[in-house]
Amino acid sequence: MVIWIVEDEDDDALKAYDVVTQVAxxxxxxxxxxxxxxxxxKLIEWPPELRAFDGTKNxxxxxxxxxxxxxxxxxxxxxxxxxxxxxxxxxREWEHSLAEAKSTGVQRFRSFVILWTIWTxxxxxxxFLRQQSQRDRRISYxxxxxxxxxxxxxxxxxxxxxxxxxx
Amino acid sequence: xxLLLFPLSTVDARAQKWLDGLPxxxxxxxxxxxxxxxxxxxxxxGDPFIVVxxxxxxxxYLTALDHKELEILNDCAYFWLLTESESFTHPKxxxxxxxxxxxxxxxxxxxxxxxxxxxxxxxxKGLSKRMHFIREEIKRISSxxxxxxxxxxxxxxxxxxKEEVAQSLFKASTRGKRGAAGRPSMYAVGGxxxxxxxxxxxxxxxxIAPNRxxxxxxxxxxxxxxxxxxxxDDFESSPVNIQETLLRIMSTRRGRPAxxxxxxxxxxxxxxxxxxxxxxxxxxxxxxxxxxxxxxxxRFEDRVLIIPPLAERPADFPAICHAMWRSLWDxxxxxxxxxxxxxxxxxxxxxxxxxxxxxxxxxxxxxxxxMRRNPxxxxxxxxxxxxxxxxxxxxxxxxxxxxxTKFYVTGQSLVEEIRNADSGHRCFGSTRSVKxxxxxxxxxxxxxxxxxxxxxxxIFKKLLSDxxxxxxKDVVRVSVRLARVIWYVSQxxxxxxxxxxxxxxxxxxxxxxxxxxxxxxYDLKDLTKRKLRGPGPALLFERHGKYLFTIDSVLxxxxxxxxxxxxxxxxxxxxxxxxxxxxxxETRTENEWTIGDKEHTYVAKYDDFTLNVYEGxxxxxxxxxxxxx
Numbered sequence: 032m033v034i035w036i037v038e039d040e041d042d043d044a045l046k047a048y049d050v051v052t053q054v055a056x057x058x059x060x061x062x063x064x065x066x067x068x069x070x071x072x073k074l075i076e077w078p079p080e081l082r083a084f085d086g087t088k089n090x091x092x093x094x095x096x097x098x099x100x101x102x103x104x105x106x107x108x109x110x111x112x113x114x115x116x117x118x119x120x121x122x123r124e125w126e127h128s129l130a131e132a133k134s135t136g137v138q139r140f141r142s143f144v145i146l147w148t149i150w151t152x153x154x155x156x157x158x159f160l161r162q163q164s165q166r167d168r169r170i171s172y173x174x175x176x177x178x179x180x181x182x183x184x185x186x187x188x189x190x191x192x193x194x195x196x197x198x
Numbered sequence: 199x200x201l202l203l204f205p206l207s208t209v210d211a212r213a214q215k216w217l218d219g220l221p222x223x224x225x226x227x228x229x230x231x232x233x234x235x236x237x238x239x240x241x242x243x244g245d246p247f248i249v250v251x252x253x254x255x256x257x258x259y260l261t262a263l264d265h266k267e268l269e270i271l272n273d274c275a276y277f278w279l280l281t282e283s284e285s286f287t288h289p290k291x292x293x294x295x296x297x298x299x300x301x302x303x304x305x306x307x308x309x310x311x312x313x314x315x316x317x318x319x320x321x322x323k324g325l326s327k328r329m330h331f332i333r334e335e336i337k338r339i340s341s342x343x344x345x346x347x348x349x350x351x352x353x354x355x356x357x358x359x360k361e362e363v364a365q366s367l368f369k370a371s372t373r374g375k376r377g378a379a380g381r382p383s384m385y386a387v388g389g390x391x392x393x394x395x396x397x398x399x400x401x402x403x404x405x406i407a408p409n410r411x412x413x414x415x416x417x418x419x420x421x422x423x424x425x426x427x428x429x430x431d432d433f434e435s436s437p438v439n440i441q442e443t444l445l446r447i448m449s450t451r452r453g454r455p456a457x458x459x460x461x462x463x464x465x466x467x468x469x470x471x472x473x474x475x476x477x478x479x480x481x482x483x484x485x486x487x488x489x490x491x492x493x494x495x496x497r498f499e500d501r502v503l504i505i506p507p508l509a510e511r512p513a514d515f516p517a518i519c520h521a522m523w524r525s526l527w528d529x530x531x532x533x534x535x536x537x538x539x540x541x542x543x544x545x546x547x548x549x550x551x552x553x554x555x556x557x558x559x560x561x562x563x564x565x566x567x568x569m570r571r572n573p574x575x576x577x578x579x580x581x582x583x584x585x586x587x588x589x590x591x592x593x594x595x596x597x598x599x600x601x602x603t604k605f606y607v608t609g610q611s612l613v614e615e616i617r618n619a620d621s622g623h624r625c626f627g628s629t630r631s632v633k634x635x636x637x638x639x640x641x642x643x644x645x646x647x648x649x650x651x652x653x654x655x656x657i658f659k660k661l662l663s664d665x666x667x668x669x670x671k672d673v674v675r676v677s678v679r680l681a682r683v684i685w686y687v688s689q690x691x692x693x694x695x696x697x698x699x700x701x702x703x704x705x706x707x708x709x710x711x712x713x714x715x716x717x718x719x720y721d722l723k724d725l726t727k728r729k730l731r732g733p734g735p736a737l738l739f740e741r742h743g744k745y746l747f748t749i750d751s752v753l754x755x756x757x758x759x760x761x762x763x764x765x766x767x768x769x770x771x772x773x774x775x776x777x778x779x780x781x782x783x784e785t786r787t788e789n790e791w792t793i794g795d796k797e798h799t800y801v802a803k804y805d806d807f808t809l810n811v812y813e814g815x816x817x818x819x820x821x822x823x824x825x826x827x
Binding site: 143145161164165168169170171179180183184187188190191193194195197198 | 232239533535536538541579611613700
């Protein structure tokens with residue numbers, strides 16, 4: 032399970048980290064675990080700069096293909112700018128290109144994305160959140176940066192990943 | 199046609215050669231090879247399958263299957279074991295059909311013939327022996343030059359698939375074959391529909407002859423479908439005069455055209471219509487009540503197809519589940535989610551009665567698909583949605599009430615709703631006294647007041663007065679915690695320690711268990727205003743007696759030593775409620791045991807659930823509670 036935490040705020044990134052580790056412990060019984068890899072993306076821009084987020088300092092993953100995410104926790108604002116749409120577009124295009132490159136016809140895998148956001152009444156943001164979750168059933172959004180909600184969404188997507196792996 | 203292959207070890211060259219020869223005469227066969235670690239899932243995938251292995255691996259495989267899987271395997275007519283010898287046997291394998299095939303001999307025709315039969319009836323989805331027999335019977339009844347001349351009776355409960363069987367029967371006959379002259383078809387009509395004004399119903403059937411004055415005429419169903427078939431469902435609901443007319447047609451048909459006259463007609467008309475009847479009624483009772491002529495039944499001779507209820511056809515269950523699921527998604531034109539073997543297993547494991555049979559199953563899946571299409575549930579897996587619906591009770595009437603919930607519409611779970619209700623209020627902090635000021639209730643406390651009876655509210659307040667005060671400023675105070683639990687239990691079937699922690703934010707397992715214990719140690723009779731609704735929500739509070747303890751650890755039931763009994767007795771003892779000697783605990787199956795005395799017996803099932811045992815007024819009873827972890 033590869034999880035990206037795309038979050039500009041360090042405090043929020045740590046909150047998300049706590050939730051991920053808690054869910055990982057509940058799901059697989061331990062964390063750290065070789066089966067779970069966590070990356071932090073501090074700047075919400077594509078292509079992302081991936082940093083290992085498991086206590087290993089300053090380890091930057093240069094080969095993004097080695098860190099293909101299963102779940103992405105995506106904050107939508109980067110220092111006040113609404114950056115999530117461009118990031119999400121980049122992510123999906125990249126995932127699509129990976130699938131096309133394969134000649135074996137292996138089923139295309141798209142990551143599950145949690146738009147983890149503070150509630151905002153701006154029309155642009157609101158329509159982005161609603162449209163994305165309506166268009167793509169692998170995207171969900173939380174209405175606050177509440178960690179209970181994040182945990183609920185993460186647990187759900189984690190289980191969907193598990194279910195997709197097994198017949 | 200899909201055929202699943204499960205090689206348990208490296209496939210022997212002879213086995214490979216045998217398999218290569220399998221699709222030779224069946225071009226539509228799609229062989230799908232699965233990894234051996236999925237072999238135990240084979241029975242849940244709803245397709246015919248072959249397990250390929252030597253006898254040692256097969257023995258290990260069959261031994262590892264649990265009772266649910268064996269139940270399905272024993273009822274399945276479309277699985278085989280490919281091994282070195284046809285004489286392979288295993289105590290858990292049925293002996294009523296050829297299952298073990300040898301890769302040293304060319305026995306592919308056994309598989310081919312079974313699959314060909316399966317393929318001939320695409321509308322009949324099950325893999326059970328009973329459904330296999332029905333396919334063979336349809337073939338027998340529908341074949342032959344005069345077969346459509348003889349009426350057929352289909353019996354089965356509501357929702358077992360009588361119309362599917364009727365349509366399959368028609369398709370298999372000479373009339374239903376493609377290219378049949380006159381493009382004959384089967385027309386389905388309900389007996390109740392014919393229960394109109396008697397004259398009109400008869401007119402519908404036999405038609406009206408052309409009138410000399412206004413030229414109006416109506417050919418009637420017998421004429422319109424003369425080269426096709428009439429499927430009369432619930433035929434016993436039709437008026438007796440209609441039954442008599444049909445009886446007349448059946449009597450004279452028998453391979454020859456039936457003669458009758460239309461209303462107002464001056465000349466004889468003839469029809470070759472094929473009559474297929476169906477009912478879910480008890481024919482004996484109808485006959486005794488003179489609502490059915492006995493000689494009506496004799497006309498069917500050996501052309502009676504009986505379809506048992508879904509619950510009696512275990513091997514049909516997975517195949518029907520997958521077929522239903524696919525059809526629901528097909529009609530919605532969206533990329534489907536896949537129904538996993540674990541989901542089918544989960545539903546099957548509940549051992550519902552499935553009173554509406556396949557229709558109930560379809561209704562359940564329709565609810566799940568409907569929720570999956572709602573973006574609010576994007577983050578929920580299919581398994582989670584199924585669990586949430588099933589947690590509401592055992593029947594469709596319990597499940598469909600999920601429509602009432604905010605969760606259905608907004609995706610907000612009950613836990614989230616309860617937690618969010620108190621947001622913005624001061625619910626943290628130390629409380630030396632837990633007396634409640636009814637003028638300053640928090641939303642969750644107000645909700646508890648709403649759902650509890652007056653007596654319940656006073657008991658609740660008494661519980662609080664005995665409860666230890668909350669000391670930490672970081673913990674939600676006890677009155678709010680317990681109020682949230684009451685709110686939750688008034689709407690959900692049960693509560694677990696983990697849910698309580700999510701509701702209250704309490705991290706300490708001990709505090710959470712303490713909260714449950716506060717509620718559990720009191721008589722909770724009639725605590726809520728909700729009426730008893732069977733095994734549904736709020737049962738916890740409405741049962742008479744005491745809530746004794748909760749086991750939320752896995753109990754392994756060793757049937758050989760009966761060791762669960764002692765473990766269970768210890769649980770009682772540890773909870774300071776030792777069982778008296780007259781109460782016995784007996785194991786029944788791996789996940790089921792009985793608790794009781796001479797007068798009362800209570801069955802407790804355990805299957806990854808929490809088990810709660812209660813002391814009733816006249817004995818003990820146990821209730822399984824789903825463990826949501």
